Amino acid sequence: MFIGQYNHTIDEKGRMSIPAKYRRDLQQGVVVTRGLDHCLFVYPKSEWEVMAEKLSRLPVSQKKSRAFARLMLAGAMDADLDGQGRVMLPEYLRQYASVKKHVIVAGLYNRLEIWDEDAWREYRTKTELESDDIAESMNDLDI
Amino acid sequence: MFIGQYNHTIDEKGRMSIPAKYRRDLQQGVVVTRGLDHCLFVYPKSEWEVMAEKLSRLPVSQKKSRAFARLMLAGAMDADLDGQGRVMLPEYLRQYASVKKHVIVAGLYNRLEIWDEDAWREYRTKTELESDDIAESMNDLDI
DNA sequence: CAGGTGGTCACCACTTTTCCCCACTTTTAT
DNA sequence: ATAAAAGTGGGGAAAAGTGGTGACCACCTG
Numbered sequence A, B: 001m002f003i004g005q006y007n008h009t010i011d012e013k014g015r016m017s018i019p020a021k022y023r024r025d026l027q028q029g030v031v032v033t034r035g036l037d038h039c040l041f042v043y044p045k046s047e048w049e050v051m052a053e054k055l056s057r058l059p060v061s062q063k064k065s066r067a068f069a070r071l072m073l074a075g076a077m078d079a080d081l082d083g084q085g086r087v088m089l090p091e092y093l094r095q096y097a098s099v100k101k102h103v104i105v106a107g108l109y110n111r112l113e114i115w116d117e118d119a120w121r122e123y124r125t126k127t128e129l130e131s132d133d134i135a136e137s138m139n140d141l142d143i
Numbered sequence C: 001c002a003g004g005t006g007g008t009c010a011c012c013a014c015t016t017t018t019c020c021c022c023a024c025t026t027t028t029a030t
Numbered sequence D: 001a002t003a004a005a006a007g008t009g010g011g012g013a014a015a016a017g018t019g020g021t022g023a024c025c026a027c028c029t030g
Helices: A018-027 A045-056 A062-074 A089-098 A119-131 A133-141 B021-027 B045-056 B063-074 B093-094 B117-128 B130-142
Strands: A003-011 A015-017 A031-035 A040-044 A078-079 A086-088 A100-108 A110-118 B005-009 B015-017 B030-034 B040-044 B076-081 B086-088 B102-107 B113-118
Touching: A003 A015, A015 A040, A018 A040, A031 A045, A031 A062, A040 A045, A045 A062, A062 B117, A062 B130, A078 B021, A100 A119, A119 A133, A133 B021, B021 B040, B030 B045, B030 B063, B030 B093, B030 B102, B040 B045, B045 B063, B102 B117, B113 B117, B117 B130
Parallel strands: none
Antiparallel strands: A003 A100, A015 A086, A031 A040, A031 A078, A040 A110, A100 A110, B005 B102, B015 B086, B030 B040, B030 B076, B040 B113, B102 B113
């Protein structure tokens, strides 16, 4: 279970170190994909495979299914941690999330999220203002 | 399982190198064919058999099925990787996908797709606008 | 039939990227 | 305060990507 948030940096080679607390659960490798709200999602391989299997069953004939599969599958990239517990983030993913050097790594139970530091701050202040609204909506989910 | 996306180039002889990660599953040879949305589909030979079988079962009486079968079956071409892991893309396929020099190779679980770089970028920005719709679709899949 | 032409294929060579390891700095824990 | 762990940066070896040359074959042409 991943929780918490960390400030990390991406070096000139596009590598980012995974918070030490998370590493044990990610030894088998990770899959990084384009996430929602322009951040990156990081799944342990085992979690990912369940999702990929679902995605593979979408009908090729449907336009929307193809678009969805292309976003998620073609957007995904599997990686292993190096000796220092880092992963390489390919150029196209860094661009998608517009991450430069300073990023936020957040734990969200079964996945991590990688945010550009500025985008994160912006998102946080925006949602804080709407937090009452958001809380109301959560009613529907038994929370 | 093919995932991820890569920038590759087609040389003057029409050859394109397959991303190294994919090669092991394509050693037995590939089938390249006209795909949907004006890109090319690349299947491992074994996957192609499954696909071709499905196509052969489409009702001959339906105009649209006939068109689809002709697109995929008549457009197909089988090829082997050369010593450097490349395939030769025949002229008529390059023309169909209007690929010139710079292409995107994307992994979509059981097939690859080859896109002209510009066409890909255009497609991405277009579908990005529909990302709300896409998020909805995730709901249907329990993701 | 000999020679020329065009195309394909296998192999070689150069460049770029990726991966692996070592080293230094900063933070955390004892 | 000291030791240990985590985060960060960089150098060098290896692999991948790309472009090119030359052998080989079929076909056309004089």
